[in-house]
Amino acid sequence: MSRRGGKSSGPEPYDFRRPTKLSREHIRTLQICFETFARQYATLLTTSLRAVSSISLVSIEQLNYDEYIAGLSSPTVVAMFTIDPLPGTAILEFSLSTAMACIDHMLGGPGGPQPQRPLSDIEMPLLHGLIDRTLGELRYAFEGVVQLRPEMKNIEYNPQFAQAGAASDAVIVSSFEMRVGTEECMATVCLPFGAIFPKLQGERGEGVLTEAQRAAREAAYRNVVAGLEGAPIEVSVRFQPVRMHPADLIGLQPGDVVPLAHSTSTPLAVVTADITFAYAVPGAQGNRMACLVVPSPQPGQHPTHRPAGQLGMKNRAEETSR
The missing domain is CATH 3.40.1550.10 (CheC-like)
Incomplete structure (x- = not known):
């Protein structure tokens, strides 16, 4: 049946399994x-x-x-x-x-x-x-x-x-x-x-955008990036994990020593959301504990630790001097 006067020949079936179709x-x-x-x-x-x-x-x-x-x-x-x-x-x-x-x-x-x-x-x-x-x-x-x-x-x-x-x-x-x-x-x-x-x-789709639409899209992108860069996130510095038996955990008392599997020559992992994004060695800055970010260790490489008095966050040291 042909269409005349812009009228449809009837309702067209809609397949919910294919919400998007090729034009x-x-x-x-x-x-x-x-x-x-x-x-x-x-x-x-x-x-x-x-x-x-x-x-x-x-x-x-x-x-x-x-x-x-x-x-x-x-x-x-x-x-x-x-x-x-x-x-x-x-x-x-x-x-x-x-x-x-x-x-x-x-x-x-x-x-x-x-x-x-x-x-x-x-x-x-x-x-x-x-x-x-x-x-x-x-x-x-x-x-x-x-x-x-x-x-x-x-x-x-x-x-x-x-x-x-x-x-x-x-x-x-x-x-x-x-x-x-x-x-x-x-x-x-x-x-x-x-x-x-x-x-x-x-x-x-990009070709039909006006200059105002393109500028608005770029401004929205910059705002999202700026918001993400300023969002606070939890960061932790971790030793390598150690495995213990439940009996050992239950029997822990103040003063007990738990040996760690972390070598003294291996840097600590700097982690956020369970993602390791840097490595650091521990130390102190003033009356606070701090860590110094170091290059990621290569397989078989043992990084050299600096004296504890020389360790610290660069930005925090600059703020203290100011």
Whole structure:
């Protein structure tokens, strides 16, 4: 039914599992990236395998991870890889018979029907090398959107064993028709939606800001930084912990000595929120205890302690002199 006079043909269903959807502009950007990847991938296969190969983009969909996994056959090649600097794990998937055909061509074979079995210890490095070069083409295809550094993690044959995300995580799935010699299959690339989506809209969002909006955003950023820098936090100086039996703790009396595992040549840890951000040696400043921040010790290095009378906080010493 067509729309006339600006009236809607009816209410549109809302999927609460997908509160954010790809717009037409986002789909177009992804289409350009994946079409570039398909051309580069086909060229890589043709030159590497010395067999006529073709890759063509079929569709781009937004799914949940469990929907994507449920739609894959088993066994199949599920190559999981990281997409630094973005978080999450992505997937390159294609049929096991196509993988066997690629290896057959790399070893000088004619291709043709392939056995359905896991790859051997000799075949696996060959496939790893081919996938690594394929990820290089994916990096090239997405250069206009984000500078990816994809890196291979591992390969699974059963999609149910591929732990690349939670079942409800949104993903972007692109499907390709893949042909290597006489072998044909459907290949997919699965990218985490939450990692890619901000890159699809972030740069465009900055371009529509007015000068007043940009100035207000910068002022808000400066205020947040200034507020964080002036916020008081609890800081402690700690010895290395020592393990004791409950019986020893219960039997402690005033005057008992508890040996510490902390060497006299090892500085103390300066800690806040259980995060060690500096090291220091103890001493005194006037009638108060103080500590002097020292360089972080390197493995096997024993820092030299200064006499207690020379230790103190530099800023506090300056305030005393004033």
